[in-house]
Amino acid sequence: MQNEQRSAYVTREEILDLLSAEEVARVSTAETASKLSHGEEYLDMKELGQGVRTADGLSVPMGFVLPRSALHSDTWRKIIAHLATRSGRAG
Numbered sequence: 001m002q003n004e005q006r007s008a009y010v011t012r013e014e015i016l017d018l019l020s021a022e023e024v025a026r027v028s029t030a031e032t033a034s035k036l037s038h039g040e041e042y043l044d045m046k047e048l049g050q051g052v053r054t055a056d057g058l059s060v061p062m063g064f065v066l067p068r069s070a071l072h073s074d075t076w077r078k079i080i081a082h083l084a085t086r087s088g089r090a091g
Contacts, residue, residue: 011086012045018078026070036060041068048083
């Protein structure tokens with residue numbers, strides 16, 4: 001496994017570790033939806049470097065989506081801070 005792939009995998013695992021059991025269940029339920037609501041914020045767990053995205057009402061590949069609506073606001077803030085730290089943007 002290349003270092004970049006390993007780093008992405010570690011980051012995804014670290015993010016998932018920030019979720020409570022309740023949030024994991026809500027994310028799992030959200031993954032069964034056909035799409036996100038227009039304007040809903042989410043992270044694509046395969047493309048974390050893209051940062052927070054906003055659903056445009058079109059089909060979003062749900063299998064690797066972490067919708068903001070499935071998380072507590074404190075958890076969302078922790079994830080965003082973690083991503084900023086991992087990308088070297090934390091200040």
